[in-house]
Amino acid sequence: MENETTFEIQEKDGLLVHQGVIRVPYTWAAGEVASRFYAGLREKKVLGLRCPACKVVLVPPKKVCHRCFSDLTDWVEVGDEGVLQTFTVVHYSEPDLHPVEAPFAYGIIKLDGADTGMTHLIGEADIKGLKAGMRLKAVFRHQPQGNYLDIAYFKPIEEANHG
Numbered sequence: 001m002e003n004e005t006t007f008e009i010q011e012k013d014g015l016l017v018h019q020g021v022i023r024v025p026y027t028w029a030a031g032e033v034a035s036r037f038y039a040g041l042r043e044k045k046v047l048g049l050r051c052p053a054c055k056v057v058l059v060p061p062k063k064v065c066h067r068c069f070s071d072l073t074d075w076v077e078v079g080d081e082g083v084l085q086t087f088t089v090v091h092y093s094e095p096d097l098h099p100v101e102a103p104f105a106y107g108i109i110k111l112d113g114a115d116t117g118m119t120h121l122i123g124e125a126d127i128k129g130l131k132a133g134m135r136l137k138a139v140f141r142h143q144p145q146g147n148y149l150d151i152a153y154f155k156p157i158e159e160a161n162h163g
Contacts (some may be wrong), residue, residue, distance in 0.1 A: 008020070031063075032063075033049070033061050033062065033063050033072075034060075034061075036061075036075065037060055037061050038146045038147050038148070038150070039146060040077070041140075041144060041146065041147070041148070041150035041151060042144040042145065042150055043144075044080075044140045044144060044150075045077050046059060046077065046078050046079070046111060046138065047059075047061065047075055047076070047077055047078070048060075048061050048075075048076055048111075049061035049062065049072035049073070049075060049076070050072070050074040050075075050076050051065040051067065051068065051070050051072055052072075052073070053065065053068045053070040054067050054068045054070070056115045056116070057076060057078065057113060057114050057115050057116075058072065058114070058115065058116050059078055059116055059118055060118055060148075061075075076113065077113075078111045078112060078113035078114045079111050079112030079113050080111065080137060080140075081111065081135060081136065081137045081138070081157060082109045082110050082111035082112055082114070082117075082135070082136060083109065083110050083133060083134070083136070084108070084122070084130065084131070084132055084133065084134050084135075084154075085107070085108045085109065085110050085117045085132060086107065086108050086132055087105050087107035087122060087130055087132070088105065088106055088107075089103055089105045089127050089130075090102050090103060090104055090105070090106065091103050099121065099149070100121065104121065104122075104123075104127075105122040105125065105127055105130055106119060106120065106122065107121075107130070107136070109136050109154050111138075120151060120153065120154055121152070121153040121154070122136065122153060122154050122156075123139065123152065123153030123154070123155055124139070124153070124155035124156070125155060125156050129156075130156075134156055134157075135156070135157040136154040136155060136156055137155055137156075138151045138154055139151070139152050139153055139155050140152065
């Protein structure tokens with residue numbers, strides 16, 4: 001493996017400032033729980049794990065229940081729509097970190113059938129119109145690859161007008 005390392009030293013206000021970037025390629029195993037979750041996303045399905053003891057459904061799934069510490073093995077499919085619990089708007093661009101240009105929003109969405117929320121991007125939305133409690137729907141990539149970003153983003157669901 002080849003590592004790319006760059007360094008730059010500058011003087012600023014009488015001090016030497018060292019700026020560097022170290023890139024280290026690596027391979028990471030997602031593990032059995034995340035692998036199954038990602039495989040579901042590749043099929044455009046959102047999977048969670050239900051606790052056998054307290055019945056909580058965790059999405060994204062975890063190996064152990066955060067409430068009662070039971071081992072989780074009961075896979076369930078949850079909806080691809082849910083409620084926006086909270087959100088934040090990012091107003092600055094950082095191309096090496098951010099998946100899209102600013103301004104954009106991240107939210108915590110509790111999907112129908114789940115008891116926990118998942119953090120994800122919000123797209124196709126008027127940022128100023130976002131509010132907790134609104135309904136969102138997952139928008140999947142056209143060609144899923146088996147990772148978290150197979151859900152490209154969540155978009156607001158148009159509410160039917162009741163005149």
